[in-house]
Amino acid sequence: MTLTTAPTPITDVLKFALAARAEQVEAMLDALMPPTSGMEKRLIDAMRYASLGGGKRLRGFLVIEVAQLFGVAPTCAARVAASVEMLHAYSLIHDDLPAMDDDPLRRGQPSTHIAFDEATAILAGDALQARAFEILAESDTHSDSEARCELVQALGLASGARGMAGGQMIDIEAEGKALDLVQVGRLQALKTGRLIQYSAEAGAILGRANTHQRQQIAAYGRDIGAAFQIADDILDATGTAEDIGKTTGKDHAAGKATLVSLLGIERATQQAQMLSQQAIDHLESFDEGAARLRDLAAFVVARRS
Amino acid sequence: MTLTTAPTPITDVLKFALAARAEQVEAMLDALMPPTSGMEKRLIDAMRYASLGGGKRLRGFLVIEVAQLFGVAPTCAARVAASVEMLHAYSLIHDDLPAMDDDPLRRGQPSTHIAFDEATAILAGDALQARAFEILAESDTHSDSEARCELVQALGLASGARGMAGGQMIDIEAEGKALDLVQVGRLQALKTGRLIQYSAEAGAILGRANTHQRQQIAAYGRDIGAAFQIADDILDATGTAEDIGKTTGKDHAAGKATLVSLLGIERATQQAQMLSQQAIDHLESFDEGAARLRDLAAFVVARRS
Numbered sequence: 001m002t003l004t005t006a007p008t009p010i011t012d013v014l015k016f017a018l019a020a021r022a023e024q025v026e027a028m029l030d031a032l033m034p035p036t037s038g039m040e041k042r043l044i045d046a047m048r049y050a051s052l053g054g055g056k057r058l059r060g061f062l063v064i065e066v067a068q069l070f071g072v073a074p075t076c077a078a079r080v081a082a083s084v085e086m087l088h089a090y091s092l093i094h095d096d097l098p099a100m101d102d103d104p105l106r107r108g109q110p111s112t113h114i115a116f117d118e119a120t121a122i123l124a125g126d127a128l129q130a131r132a133f134e135i136l137a138e139s140d141t142h143s144d145s146e147a148r149c150e151l152v153q154a155l156g157l158a159s160g161a162r163g164m165a166g167g168q169m170i171d172i173e174a175e176g177k178a179l180d181l182v183q184v185g186r187l188q189a190l191k192t193g194r195l196i197q198y199s200a201e202a203g204a205i206l207g208r209a210n211t212h213q214r215q216q217i218a219a220y221g222r223d224i225g226a227a228f229q230i231a232d233d234i235l236d237a238t239g240t241a242e243d244i245g246k247t248t249g250k251d252h253a254a255g256k257a258t259l260v261s262l263l264g265i266e267r268a269t270q271q272a273q274m275l276s277q278q279a280i281d282h283l284e285s286f287d288e289g290a291a292r293l294r295d296l297a298a299f300v301v302a303r304r305s
Numbered sequence: 306m307t308l309t310t311a312p313t314p315i316t317d318v319l320k321f322a323l324a325a326r327a328e329q330v331e332a333m334l335d336a337l338m339p340p341t342s343g344m345e346k347r348l349i350d351a352m353r354y355a356s357l358g359g360g361k362r363l364r365g366f367l368v369i370e371v372a373q374l375f376g377v378a379p380t381c382a383a384r385v386a387a388s389v390e391m392l393h394a395y396s397l398i399h400d401d402l403p404a405m406d407d408d409p410l411r412r413g414q415p416s417t418h419i420a421f422d423e424a425t426a427i428l429a430g431d432a433l434q435a436r437a438f439e440i441l442a443e444s445d446t447h448s449d450s451e452a453r454c455e456l457v458q459a460l461g462l463a464s465g466a467r468g469m470a471g472g473q474m475i476d477i478e479a480e481g482k483a484l485d486l487v488q489v490g491r492l493q494a495l496k497t498g499r500l501i502q503y504s505a506e507a508g509a510i511l512g513r514a515n516t517h518q519r520q521q522i523a524a525y526g527r528d529i530g531a532a533f534q535i536a537d538d539i540l541d542a543t544g545t546a547e548d549i550g551k552t553t554g555k556d557h558a559a560g561k562a563t564l565v566s567l568l569g570i571e572r573a574t575q576q577a578q579m580l581s582q583q584a585i586d587h588l589e590s591f592d593e594g595a596a597r598l599r600d601l602a603a604f605v606v607a608r609r610s
Binding site: 034038039040042043044047090091094097099100117118119120122123125126127129130131133134135136137138139144145146148149150152153155156157159160161162163165166167168169170172173183186187190 | 339343344345347348349352395399402404405422423424425427428430431432434435436438439440441442443444449450451453454455457458460461462464465466467468470471472473474475477478488491492495
């Protein structure tokens with residue numbers, strides 16, 4: 001399912017940039033993992049299995065591209081990108097557990113609890129979360145400790161009870177219940193939106209952006225997060241596991257309401273496109289340095305996987 | 306099982322102090338929990354269930370007492386104490402899960418996954434971890450953002466793959482294996498020792514202690530952490546669930562080696578007492594302000610629960 005009819009040259013440029021950033025994030029993730037030695041080797045193997053070698057690195061891309069707008073040193077941005085991707089990887093490990101979404105497949109590979117075991121998967125998620133926060137506080141991440149504290153605080157907010165974990169709770173509780181549009185919107189804003197928004201904001205925090213700039217970047221992040229989620233629901237409803245590398249039709253099978261089930265494919269597609277345009281509009285005060293962020297807003301609703 | 310024959314007056318004074326500190330920590334935990342509203346209410350209820358209303362608050366006590374040595378404002382110390390107790394509570398929730406130690410009882414009450422369900426318990430642990438880090442980074446915790454970053458970084462190290470989570474991994478892998486004294490020592494240093502040591506160190510970080518003082522406090526924390534764990538193993542081997550409010554005989558039933566199974570009760574007791582004395586010795590450069598910390602070192606090996 002695509003929302004545009006054919007790939008545009010812009011998309012090709014973006015795809016190249018995404019691949020290049022993903023490589024940077026991957027290298028930094030590798031460098032920031034605890035050394036694989038000692039009796040706890042199995043845990044670190046699981047952390048690496050869940051974090052390395054896959055994914056679009058959308059969150060990492062956002063950190064790095066926004067940071068670049070403000071002239072942040074590439075290494076600092078890559079460290080924060082790796083931190084966000086570790087946080088994201090932990091959430092995927094825990095979401096896939098039998099007690100949660102019970103999903104044996106992730107990025108076309110066995111989920112961490114299948115490749116290892118449940119106990120190891122729970123602990124690997126826990127340890128990835130701890131490492132994500134630790135990295136942000138390390139002096140190599142930013143010369144200004146105020147900025148580092150802001151990064152930690154905002155990540156806690158985005159990923160905790162009033163953010164990602166809260167969204168996952170609502171999602172689990174929603175099974176078999178008839179959520180309305182407002183409720184589904186809140187669920188998705190918390191479950192996936194907050195961390196995507198944080199990724200963009202983190203770039204602005206690193207860049208010591210002024211309040212107005214930070215608000216614009218946050219609004220951009222919020223809108224592409226929402227657009228991304230709708231596109232994900234459309235893929236879940238229409239794609240195949242082979243196409244997108246994870247189990248599809250899950251939401252329908254679980255009786256979960258999504259914007260697609262509430263609005264239908266066509267109106268959900270329109271909604272995603274509207275959010276994508278709105279995201280682009282938030283960037284109007286930025287020059288051509290924000291071109292790839294604008295392209296990304298178009299890409300998230302046009303992607304096939 | 307007690308390691309001294311009768312309660313001493315010192316112990317009574319200490320018990321009063323422990324109770325008073327526990328009350329402070331409890332009030333701060335309550336204040337720092339996310340508000341129980343919204344669709345994610347169930348999650349926050351579970352976080353509260355697992356964190357409030359119980360426990361000795363040994364870790365919180367250590368933060369507050371060490372901080373007091375350096376004249377830290379009580380509110381700042383109580384915030385860090387609450388953060389450490391949230392981190393500890395998350396670890397207990399996850400340790401009790403069916404995939405981990407599978408323990409239905411904690412502090413004499415149903416474990417969180419029994420009182421709620423597994424998915425909620427996993428998420429409550431995750432959200433408590435996030436909140437613990439977030440609190441440390443908030444400006445109310447310390448006026449100096451360098452100190453806040455140090456707190457975050459040290460907690461990440463103490464609780465992650467090379468700390469608490471790594472220790473839990475080793476513990477799970479150890480089932481049915483014959484660990485030797487060195488391996489058991491490392492397991493326990495990581496699983497429970499690091500967070501207890503962190504609690505003491507956090508007080509010194511808050512107090513901007515000099516390097517020597519911080520090393521002495523860290524050494525004190527390491528030794529009472531080790532002594533505490535041996536005392537715990539002795540209680541597990543000899544106490545009843547009614548006495549200590551959790552399932553006993555677990556280690557033996559799981560075929561896990563402890564210092565008690567390797568050394569026997571008598572030599573393990575001597576080892577705990579030696580560590581307790583060593584902890585007290587590390588405090589020699591501190592005046593009578595450290596009296597309760599000295600008493601605590603004696604108490605951890607004399608406790609009945």
